Amino acid sequence: MTDATDPGRRHSAGHHGGDRPVDPVTGHETTGHDWGGITELNTAFPRIVIWALVLAFSYSVIAWILLPAWPLGHDYTRGLLGLDQSEEAVREYREMERARADWLAPFASAEFAALASDAPLMARAMPAAARLFADNCAACHQAKGTGGPGFPNLVDADWLWGGDPEEIAETLRVGVNSTHPDTRVSQMLAFGRDGILPAGDIELLVDHVLALSRGEDAADGPGAELFAENCAACHGEGGVGGLGIGAPALNDGDWLYGGSPGQIRTTLRQGRQGVMPSWEGRLSPSEINLLALYVERLGKGNRNEARE
Amino acid sequence: MTGTLSISERQVGLALAVALTLLGLVMAAAARQGPMAVHGAIAAALGLALVFRLGGALYDPEVPAGRRQRFYDAPTRFGIALTVIWAIIGMGVGVWVAALLYWPEATPPWPWTSFGRLRPVHTTGVIFGFGGNALIATSFHVLQRTARARLADSISPWAVLIGFNLFCIWAVTGYLMGSTQSKEYAEAEWYADLWLVVVWVTYFVLYMRTLARRAEPHIYVANWYYLAFILVVAMLHIVNNLALPVSLAGARSFPIWAGVQDAMVQWWYGHNAVAFFLTAGFLGMLYYFLPVRSGRPIWSYRLSIVSFWGIVFFYIWVGSHHLHYTALPYWVQTLGMTFSVMLLIPSWASAGNAIATLNGAWHKVRDDATLRFMFVAAVFYGLSTFEGSFLAIRPVNSLSHYTDWTVGHVHSGTLGWVAMIIFGAIYTLAPQLSGRETMAWPRAVEWHFWLAVTGALIYVVALWNAGITQGLMWRSYDDNGALSYSFLQSVMAMAPYYLMRTIGGALFLSGAILCALNTRATMRRATGAVRAWDRPLVPGPAE
Ligand code: HEM
Numbered sequence: 001m002t003d004a005t006d007p008g009r010r011h012s013a014g015h016h017g018g019d020r021p022v023d024p025v026t027g028h029e030t031t032g033h034d035w036g037g038i039t040e041l042n043t044a045f046p047r048i049v050i051w052a053l054v055l056a057f058s059y060s061v062i063a064w065i066l067l068p069a070w071p072l073g074h075d076y077t078r079g080l081l082g083l084d085q086s087e088e089a090v091r092e093y094r095e096m097e098r099a100r101a102d103w104l105a106p107f108a109s110a111e112f113a114a115l116a117s118d119a120p121l122m123a124r125a126m127p128a129a130a131r132l133f134a135d136n137c138a139a140c141h142q143a144k145g146t147g148g149p150g151f152p153n154l155v156d157a158d159w160l161w162g163g164d165p166e167e168i169a170e171t172l173r174v175g176v177n178s179t180h181p182d183t184r185v186s187q188m189l190a191f192g193r194d195g196i197l198p199a200g201d202i203e204l205l206v207d208h209v210l211a212l213s214r215g216e217d218a219a220d221g222p223g224a225e226l227f228a229e230n231c232a233a234c235h236g237e238g239g240v241g242g243l244g245i246g247a248p249a250l251n252d253g254d255w256l257y258g259g260s261p262g263q264i265r266t267t268l269r270q271g272r273q274g275v276m277p278s279w280e281g282r283l284s285p286s287e288i289n290l291l292a293l294y295v296e297r298l299g300k301g302n303r304n305e306a307r308e
Numbered sequence: 309m310t311g312t313l314s315i316s317e318r319q320v321g322l323a324l325a326v327a328l329t330l331l332g333l334v335m336a337a338a339a340r341q342g343p344m345a346v347h348g349a350i351a352a353a354l355g356l357a358l359v360f361r362l363g364g365a366l367y368d369p370e371v372p373a374g375r376r377q378r379f380y381d382a383p384t385r386f387g388i389a390l391t392v393i394w395a396i397i398g399m400g401v402g403v404w405v406a407a408l409l410y411w412p413e414a415t416p417p418w419p420w421t422s423f424g425r426l427r428p429v430h431t432t433g434v435i436f437g438f439g440g441n442a443l444i445a446t447s448f449h450v451l452q453r454t455a456r457a458r459l460a461d462s463i464s465p466w467a468v469l470i471g472f473n474l475f476c477i478w479a480v481t482g483y484l485m486g487s488t489q490s491k492e493y494a495e496a497e498w499y500a501d502l503w504l505v506v507v508w509v510t511y512f513v514l515y516m517r518t519l520a521r522r523a524e525p526h527i528y529v530a531n532w533y534y535l536a537f538i539l540v541v542a543m544l545h546i547v548n549n550l551a552l553p554v555s556l557a558g559a560r561s562f563p564i565w566a567g568v569q570d571a572m573v574q575w576w577y578g579h580n581a582v583a584f585f586l587t588a589g590f591l592g593m594l595y596y597f598l599p600v601r602s603g604r605p606i607w608s609y610r611l612s613i614v615s616f617w618g619i620v621f622f623y624i625w626v627g628s629h630h631l632h633y634t635a636l637p638y639w640v641q642t643l644g645m646t647f648s649v650m651l652l653i654p655s656w657a658s659a660g661n662a663i664a665t666l667n668g669a670w671h672k673v674r675d676d677a678t679l680r681f682m683f684v685a686a687v688f689y690g691l692s693t694f695e696g697s698f699l700a701i702r703p704v705n706s707l708s709h710y711t712d713w714t715v716g717h718v719h720s721g722t723l724g725w726v727a728m729i730i731f732g733a734i735y736t737l738a739p740q741l742s743g744r745e746t747m748a749w750p751r752a753v754e755w756h757f758w759l760a761v762t763g764a765l766i767y768v769v770a771l772w773n774a775g776i777t778q779g780l781m782w783r784s785y786d787d788n789g790a791l792s793y794s795f796l797q798s799v800m801a802m803a804p805y806y807l808m809r810t811i812g813g814a815l816f817l818s819g820a821i822l823c824a825l826n827t828r829a830t831m832r833r834a835t836g837a838v839r840a841w842d843r844p845l846v847p848g849p850a851e
């Protein structure tokens with residue numbers, strides 16, 4: 001390879017008449033400056049660049065005339081189109097709301113039975129509900145509503161707070177352990193940490209809960225009495241749940257926080273307070289009712305219809 | 309380093325190293341814990357290492373006479389080594405975070421490995437570590453060659469390089485510890501910002517002093533760009549980082565700007581960081597290395613002047629195109645948009661000037677991968693500035709903003725333009741500074757070229773697709789006026805593109821690693837020969 005940085009090679013340009021070297025390739029003169037071998041051609045300013053500048057400048061001037069553009073102390077030039085971005089945004093939101101109004105408005109009434117039996121309405125509304133669910137709920141309850149540790153499965157028929165659309169809508173509106181003034185409150189006490197029960201009793205209860213969950217008849221087991229005294233008030237006689245206070249049934253195989261002895265022990269020792277946000281204010285009442293119907297259908301296993 | 313310093317310079321250096329050690333100790337002692345204490349310890353350790361290095365060599369023989377008759381290239385060599393090291397760190401983390409976006413579950417359980425902390429390590433590592441060191445190193449070289457004068461003194465180049473890299477190390481280790489100002493590309497905390505001001509002023513003074521000693525009365529255009537880079541970055545950095553520390557003994561501060569003013573100042577900074585860090589400085593590099601490597605004169609002197617002033621003038625206005633459709637008043641957005649469109653003209657004029665310079669040297673572009681790097685850089689510069697001006701148009705931005713199209717645009721600029729011109733410069737400089745004709749492994753340059761081009765194209769094309777897909781998914785409504793897609797679906801649709809980006813990035817990174825190894829091999833086999841013409845007309849200051 002030749003030495004690309006050797007300026008000697010670059011001085012091959014011959015001298016024509018004038019005193020500045022001419023570049024043989026382009027036939028243009030150089031400027032006569034030489035920086036350690038680098039030279040520049042005195043090429044005339046290309047016309048096209050001037051035209052391009054004129055074009056770009058004209059575009060700008062037109063934009064300045066039409067749109068808000070130049071500051072004038074406390075004001076600014078408003079532009080002939082008189083555009084205002086917040087007005088524009090509000091107008092577009094209103095337009096979109098209007099486009100949805102014909103099918104979304106009926107959901108403002110909480111006549112769930114009537115709504116659910118209106119098949120054409122449901123066919124239009126359910127795809128939107130599916131997206132609302134994916135955008136707002138899936139982060140916790142998973143894309144298909146199957147939940148995970150700490151986040152209830154909405155697809156099984158097993159409900160903490162009730163599976164009627166009215167009850168679901170109320171759960172959505174106020175949330176659970178949320179900041180809403182009417183929030184549903186759910187407290188699984190920290191029996192161990194707060195010293196309500198000694199460790200030995202907790203061990204007996206862990207075994208008892210496991211026996212219940214396997215459907216065994218544990219009525220006269222060693223934990224039965226402890227359970228009746230400490231737990232049944234919330235979880236129901238024999239752990240059947242369904243009292244509508246957020247305490248799950250313990251006699252099925254479904255778990256919110258996990259059914260291994262270790263996980264149950266943690267539940268009993270540390271307590272549990274799941275938080276479901278309140279959606280009032282973030283979703284409109286119609287959207288909440290729409291979602292309630294959507295979730296109810298998930299729960300019924302009516303998945304084909306509910307999906308889209 | 310020590311071998312090129314005279315005994316009295318070594319003494320000054322030793323004093324500076326002691327001062328750095330003390331500064332580090334004071335910081336560590338005042339903060340006692342947290343990022344600032346760790347940073348104090350890092351500074352003290354670096355200071356101490358320099359104390360030993362300089363102290364140990366204090367009474368070594370005096371530098372050979374005749375040093376003044378040569379260019380001072382040791383700092384440039386050091387800067388190039390730092391450039392390739394940061395390339396591997398910064399791009400390595402880039403590939404890792406790209407992979408995390410595809411496999412988020414691979415995030416390890418430690419806080420410092422989270423995406424949010426590693427992402428700024430990538431951006432700072434590549435922009436400041438890789439780009440910054442390349443700019444400083446090449447500026448020393450270009451300045452001396454075009455002014456035909458030796459650097460004005462021998463200590464400040466080292467102070468600039470070491471100080472700048474301490475800033476970079478503070479910045480990235482700070483992010484890992486969770487310390488950030490939450491301003492993109494300006495995340496480093498207040499004491500690091502102050503430190504950078506000191507370093508930058510030293511850099512500016514050195515540049516001006518050397519330029520003042522030039523042998524050629526005219527200042528070559530590359531130097532205008534380097535100077536614009538140094539000056540404007542100083543201004544941007546100071547204004548955007550004005551902040552009140554919560555305490556002088558801790559790494560926390562609040563900006564003096566608030567609300568939309570803060571946003572505007574941040575993006576005035578952010579975009580001009582693009583303009584004066586990632587563009588002006590690198591145009592300086594292009595204007596020097598392209599004619600040198602191709603052996604061609606710059607095509608049009610007039611065009612270079614107009615482009616320079618056009619770029620400098622228009623860029624300053626355009627920051628607001630990052631804030632379209634926000635609380636920023638509409639009129640500011642209109643100005644940002646229109647100036648961005650006008651900015652295209654000087655940008656393309658620069659790219660065109662570079663490409664026209666290659667007239668008469670196309671056979672070299674074909675045969676010489678190094679020159680091809682520069683050619684591709686100029687092409688990508690044209691592409692990404694066209695794309696930028698297009699994205700700045702408000703309605704277009706309503707589609708592209710918040711999507712991966714922005715990230716695609718970023719990397720067509722940074723991979724295609726910034727990184728390619730750096731590689732071209734390194735492959736020109738490394739042999740010359742080692743007194744060799746070629747790189748140690750000339751074939752590896754060819755390999756690197758194809759890895760880099762393929763990697764960049766895969767990256768950019770994947771993210772164009774990704775961004776446009778996202779933008780369209782977010783704005784499509786079904787017949788009932790409801791969104792057609794949930795956000796989640798748009799995230800899941802990104803998977804193939806994110807995988808492709810990771811692969812493209814890995815190719816690009818492999819090329820960079822090859823470059824680092826090749827550069828190391830080349831510098832190790834330095835002959836020490838200096839060409840007769842490669843000497844200053846203005847010798848160093850009298851000793
Ligand atoms: C090995 C090649 C590279 C890979 C794989 C890579 C990957 C990435 C990734 C994954 C992100 C985060 C995107 C997100 O948050 O969605 C990112 C951001 C960024 N990277 Fe790179 N990168 C590479 C090289 C570079 C280089 C060489 C530069 C600069 C010289 C650079 C500059 C940036 C910047 C400025 C951002 C922030 C973009 C924004 O906020 O819009 N990258 N990169």
Ligand code: HEM
Binds near residue numbers: 631708
């Ligand atoms: C005429 C020149 C250019 C114009 C008008 C321009 C314009 C833009 C626009 C409109 C955005 C998107 C803002 C948003 O929607 O958030 C953007 C982002 C960006 N551009 Fe450019 N661009 C130009 C050249 C370049 C070049 C050459 C580079 C890199 C070397 C670059 C690097 C970036 C970066 C890093 C961002 C991302 C900032 C962020 O959000 O973190 N741009 N640019």
